[in-house]
Amino acid sequence: MRNYLSQILSLFAAMIVIACNNDNAPEEIYHTLRITSDQGGTVDVASGKYLEGTSLTITAYALEGFEFSGWSGDLNSETTTLAISIDQALEIHANFNEVENSLNENVLELDEELVDTSGYIFAIESGQNTCYLLDHSGNKIYNWEFDANLGQDIEITPDGNLLGLFQVESPQIGFGGQSGLVRMLDKEGTLIWEYVLASENEIAHHDLTQLPNGNILVLVWERISNEEATAVGLNNTTDIFTEKIVEIDPITDSIVWEWRSWEHIVQNYNENLASYGDPDTLKNKINILYANNSVHQFVEDGDIMHANGLDYLPEKDIIALSINFFSEVWIIDHSTTTEEAKTGSGGQFGRGGDLLYRFGNQRVFGNMNATNIFDFNHHPTFVKNQGSTSLLIYNNNQMAQRSSAMEFSLPEINGLTLIGSDPNLIFEFTDDALYHPRISGAYRLPNGNTLICEGDFGYWEVTPQVKVVWKYQGEGTSFWRGIFYSKQSPQITNLELD
Missing domain, CATH: 3.10.20 (Ubiquitin-like (UB roll))
Structure with missing residues (x-):
């Protein structure tokens, strides 16, 4: 117990x-x-x-x-x-x-309600080794730098790569705007493909564009001997260099089509040559003797035409060329074979490689007292307007020292298009502060505004009512041109900017 x-x-x-x-x-x-x-x-x-x-x-x-x-x-x-x-x-x-909105100091003017914010400006520095995407705040969204200087034009392809002209070392033809190298690079700037178009007799220059089939149109200077030049009445003491367009297939590394301006000249100097005729009658031919006029210092050195821009209209399979020293736009048929392009027949319009249409300078037909619209010009671009086609271009307007962006309503381009009268002007923007005698360009934006590149200044954006809604100053940078790419375009989405 x-x-x-x-x-x-x-x-x-x-x-x-x-x-x-x-x-x-x-x-x-x-x-x-x-x-x-x-x-x-x-x-x-x-x-x-x-x-x-x-x-x-x-x-x-x-x-x-x-x-x-x-x-x-x-x-x-x-x-x-x-x-x-x-x-x-x-x-x-x-x-x-x-x-x-924090604006870069380079942006001098911005109307946020009226600018086209649906994309970016692809800014191309003239002859330098860089290009970049700009937003309207002046920020560089994406930047590329290269190991060679640009031979002027470069563009973003639908798969997000870059296609451009680059300067070859020690060119044997050295006018302003020469390149010699056609290159495809990936978004990081790594070389994917290259085609050399540079020799003592020809060199790629100024501009190129990719066709829907992936082939590439390129401007080329080609040498014509002084003997041939003087035979048609040219006063040059050197060989001359006329314009050629080649189409390169990057898969086969071969030229699959070409057009030569020399095969479509007319002259009233030497009646013993096949090119003899009346320039005022044969307006679809190129009056080669216009080059005897002292239109530019390069003419004496043999650069007698100086094409500086081209654009392609797939719906019509036609090409527009800006011919600077003729102060003209030429339109030619791309549907021809190379053999047809040598002649005045064949192709979809039956005109071969002859000019389908031209405008800008009435003096090229022989009368030096005739009128002219352009006084040097750059960057022709086709614009589609509710079923009709117009052309936008930068008129350097050197004599007046006041440039302008101009849009013209084109006639129906076919084998019967009359050459001689100028098309209707449907838009023009100019300003006391807008002037550069060289390079420059104009580009139509999705919302109807126009992007203008003033080569020694930077960029303007103006509405159809010619109101300035954006200005970007490059602070001493020289710009070749500016291209607008929408944010939803394959060019931008395939860059994968995010």
Whole structure:
């Protein structure tokens, strides 16, 4: 009995000890943490009750168009990340401010409601080793640098690569705008494909464009001997260089089509040659004797035409050429075979390689007192307007020293198109501050605005009502031209800018 009572007493004593020990255990304490934020951002820790002594790292994240401006409430800090230890109830708030449009200092003017923000401007520095995508705030969204200088034109292909002309080392033909190398590069600038078009007798220059079938049209200067030049009445004492267009198949590395201007000349100097005729009657031929006029210093050196731009219209399979020293636009048929392109027959219009249409300078037909629209010109681009076709071009207008972007409504281009009268002018923008005697260009934007490249200044964007809504200054940079690519275009989506 005593043993039993002893056991009961021992158990009771143990229970008292345990109870006493439990009374001495620390009580778990929780504090409420309340975190709030403005609509311009989020935080990565949720509100709730946290055990005292808990360590937390809280970070604020701004949404697009906003910036974090600091914490307020029980804690104040301007750092986006807070490191805290919970020792009391806390209320903290993350503050975000809407970011006002931050303009690069190069942007001199911006009307956010009227500019075309659906894409980026592909800015091409003239003859340099770089090009880049610009947004309207003047930010460079993507930049390329190359190991060779550009031979003027470059474009983004639908698969996100670059196709451009680059300058060959030590060219044997060295007029302004020469290149000699046709290159395809990936988005990182790595060489994918190259075609050399440079020798003592010819060199690629100024402009190129990729056809829907992947082939590439390129402008080429080709040498004509001084003997042939003087035989048609040219006053040059050197060989001359006339214009040629070649079509290169990059798969086979071969020229699959070509057109030569020399095969479509007319002259009233030497009646013993097949090219003899009346330039005023044969307006679809090129009056080669117009080159005897001192239109440019390069003419004396043999550069007698100086094409500087081409564009292709797939719906019609025709090519537009800007012929700078003739102050003209020429339109030719691309549907011919190379053999047909040598003649005045064949092709879809039955005119072979003769000019289908031309405009800009009435003096080229022989009357030097006739009128002219252009006084040197660059960058012809076809524009499709509700079923009709027009052509946009930059008129350097050297004599007046006031350039303009001009759009002309073209007649129906076919084998019966009359040459001689100028087309209707349907848009023109000019300004006292807009002038450069060389390079430059104009490009129609999706919303109807016109992007203008002023070669020694930068870029203008103007509405159809000729209101200036954007100006970008290059600060001494010389620009070849600017091309607009929509954000949803394959050229941009395949760059994977994000």
